[in-house]
Amino acid sequence: MFKNTSILIVEPGQTADNSVFAFLKEQTKARILQAKEPAEALDILNKNNGIQILLTDFFPTDKTGLQLIQKSVGKNPSLVPIVCLPFGDRRHIAESFQAGAFFHVGKPVEQQEILEVLKNAVEYQKLLHQSLNRTASLRRSDGFAGIIGESRPMKNLFQTIDSITSHEHGNVLMVGESGTGKELVAKAIHNMTPERSRYNFVPVNCAAIPEDLLESELFGYEKGAFTGANRFKKGRLQHADKGSLFLDEIGDMKPGLQSKLLRVLQEQVFEPIGSVKSIQIDIRVIAATNCDLDAAVKNGTFREDLYYRLSVVPINLPPLRERLDDIPHLINKFLLMYNRGRQNAILDFTPQALQRLKAYDWPGNVRELQNLIQRLCILHGGNRVDVEALPEKFKENNELKAEPARDQAETTENESLDFHDLTVDFENRLILQALSRTDWNKKEAAKLLNMKRTTLLEKIKKRNLDQNYTA
Ligand SMILES: Nc1ncnc2c1ncn2[C@@H]1O[C@H](COP(=O)(O)OP(=O)(O)O)[C@@H](O)[C@H]1O
Numbered sequence: 001m002f003k004n005t006s007i008l009i010v011e012p013g014q015t016a017d018n019s020v021f022a023f024l025k026e027q028t029k030a031r032i033l034q035a036k037e038p039a040e041a042l043d044i045l046n047k048n049n050g051i052q053i054l055l056t057d058f059f060p061t062d063k064t065g066l067q068l069i070q071k072s073v074g075k076n077p078s079l080v081p082i083v084c085l086p087f088g089d090r091r092h093i094a095e096s097f098q099a100g101a102f103f104h105v106g107k108p109v110e111q112q113e114i115l116e117v118l119k120n121a122v123e124y125q126k127l128l129h130q131s132l133n134r135t136a137s138l139r140r141s142d143g144f145a146g147i148i149g150e151s152r153p154m155k156n157l158f159q160t161i162d163s164i165t166s167h168e169h170g171n172v173l174m175v176g177e178s179g180t181g182k183e184l185v186a187k188a189i190h191n192m193t194p195e196r197s198r199y200n201f202v203p204v205n206c207a208a209i210p211e212d213l214l215e216s217e218l219f220g221y222e223k224g225a226f227t228g229a230n231r232f233k234k235g236r237l238q239h240a241d242k243g244s245l246f247l248d249e250i251g252d253m254k255p256g257l258q259s260k261l262l263r264v265l266q267e268q269v270f271e272p273i274g275s276v277k278s279i280q281i282d283i284r285v286i287a288a289t290n291c292d293l294d295a296a297v298k299n300g301t302f303r304e305d306l307y308y309r310l311s312v313v314p315i316n317l318p319p320l321r322e323r324l325d326d327i328p329h330l331i332n333k334f335l336l337m338y339n340r341g342r343q344n345a346i347l348d349f350t351p352q353a354l355q356r357l358k359a360y361d362w363p364g365n366v367r368e369l370q371n372l373i374q375r376l377c378i379l380h381g382g383n384r385v386d387v388e389a390l391p392e393k394f395k396e397n398n399e400l401k402a403e404p405a406r407d408q409a410e411t412t413e414n415e416s417l418d419f420h421d422l423t424v425d426f427e428n429r430l431i432l433q434a435l436s437r438t439d440w441n442k443k444e445a446a447k448l449l450n451m452k453r454t455t456l457l458e459k460i461k462k463r464n465l466d467q468n469y470t471a
């Protein structure tokens with residue numbers, strides 16, 4: 001009995017025939033260590049971190065037994081302390097449970113009783129150990145290079161990343177809605193490619209930079225290449241040499257630049273603007289887009305040859321609504337991230353709240369979820385998040401899903417076609433979308449909407465669009 005179990009027994013001087021140590025030593029196959037008092041026990045615990053069970057007297061005069069319990073679980077959270085106290089000494093039993101004891105055996109110790117309690121403690125210790133290991137490994141690995149996902153599509157993605165990163169060459173084209181983790185995956189690919197990770201990961205957002213500026217950003221220029229070029233500028237292509245170039249929103253690149261980029265990809269060589277000297281580079285291009293590049297190729301706005309050059313390895317990043325089971329894992333990651341150092345931290349969500357989150361369709365994908373958790377961590381007071389703490393949209397959405405038939409019938413019959421209401425509703429959705437895409441950066445959102453910042457702020461305020469976030 002109790003093979004492979006390590007038990008530390010702390011009992012003040014006992015005669016051989018009432019010693020728990022002597023009894024267990026004789027009756028079990030456990031590895032048993034013995035201390036006469038708590039200080040000695042701590043010494044032993046410091047030297048042996050394999051001890052699973054601590055069986056200690058309470059030491060009522062100075063309560064050092066209590067401190068021992070506290071310290072031992074502090075050191076090793078999967079250790080299970082058992083305290084020996086006379087039955088009926090309720091106050092001390094409660095105190096020792098508060099200190100971290102899991103079980104209590106009555107004094108004087110009954111041999112049969114101690115064996116029963118030990119059996120339970122050993123079972124419990126195993127469970128505790130397993131679950132702590134699981135959490136520890138979750139924290140340690142932090143997903144796959146920081147990418148969280150247990151769902152089938154994410155596991156497939158990890159495999160693809162594995163095979164991409166075992167070669168230093170090969171361009172990657174990633175397609176996915178905004179907020180699905182395209183940039184995160186691009187960085188992971190860079191960091192996990194041993195030949196490249198020592199060099200630069202250079203991101204370029206093709207949608208955010210105007211066309212002519214994008215060319216000089218990528219290629220760089222010689223002094224005097226054009227008016228205003230008063231010194232040499234190294235292009236991002238060159239910065240990315242031996243590393244990776246991340247071309248975000250590649251679908252927005254204009255045809256002229258597309259053909260220049262194509263040549264770079266074909267020949268791994270380019271000339272800065274205004275220069276005749278060719279520069280040789282060795283880059284992996286990781287391109288990303290949230291638009292349908294296939295369609296762009298068909299209607300002629302995206303070069304087919306460039307498309308094939310880029311998509312040596314195509315990756316489809318699934319939207320969050322297609323992998324709802326990943327939501328709890330993502331929440332855990334973001335809670336760890338935003339709870340750090342906070343008192344009154346959020347520990348979890350009630351099953352009902354989780355269910356609402358799973359019923360939502362997440363147009364802003366993981367970014368939207370991340371924003372939600374961040375805001376809850378700042379604004380929410382308690383440890384558990386329940387439905388009422390969630391923004392309105394989660395409540396509405398869930399009701400729709402709960403009774404789809406009736407709701408739909410009603411809306412089609414009585415649907416209002418009030419022009420003003422519908423336009424305001426549409427505008428609101430656009431604004432929320434822009435806000436979610438820009439991480440609620442209102443200046444950026446206004447830019448995206450091509451709207452004056454003050455107008456946007458006014459609309460947000462008037463329509464209470466961020467009521468759930470700033471309340
Ligand atoms: N699978 C994931 N695991 C952990 N964090 C993620 C995941 N996907 C996205 N994120 C986080 O969500 C945010 C948006 O991701 P990002 O890579 O910028 O998306 P995209 O480029 O597709 O718009 C980032 O903060 C990113 O770290």
Ligand SMILES: [Mg+2]
Pocket residue numbers: 179182183248
């Ligand atoms: Mg992005």
